[in-house]
Amino acid sequence: MNNDLEGFGQWRRTVDTRLGTLETRVAEHASLRAQMDEDMSELRVEFRAQRTLLQALHDTQQEHSATLRDHGAMLREHGAQLTALQTGQQRIMAGVDAIREMLDRTLNSGN
8 A cells, every 4th residue: 555655646746747847838838829929910010011001102103104194195295296396497497598599689680
């Protein structure tokens, strides 16, 4: 009987040691899970901020693209107007040259 009590005492010390180790590990894991939850919350906040930033960049890029399209259309319109002005200027210069030639002939014929 004494031997059974010694065996039981030994078994109990082993179980108590193992239980203490298990409780320590469970506490460590609980702490790690809590830290992991906190880290995930921080990541969610950062991802939300990044998503907001990307949306703002998208909106800005769309505005810039629309502005560039408008500027391209204005540039084509101004190019067409410039071509029309150059054509008109050439016609005016041709008329001025014709008038000058007529004046030269008139002045030369009067001499």
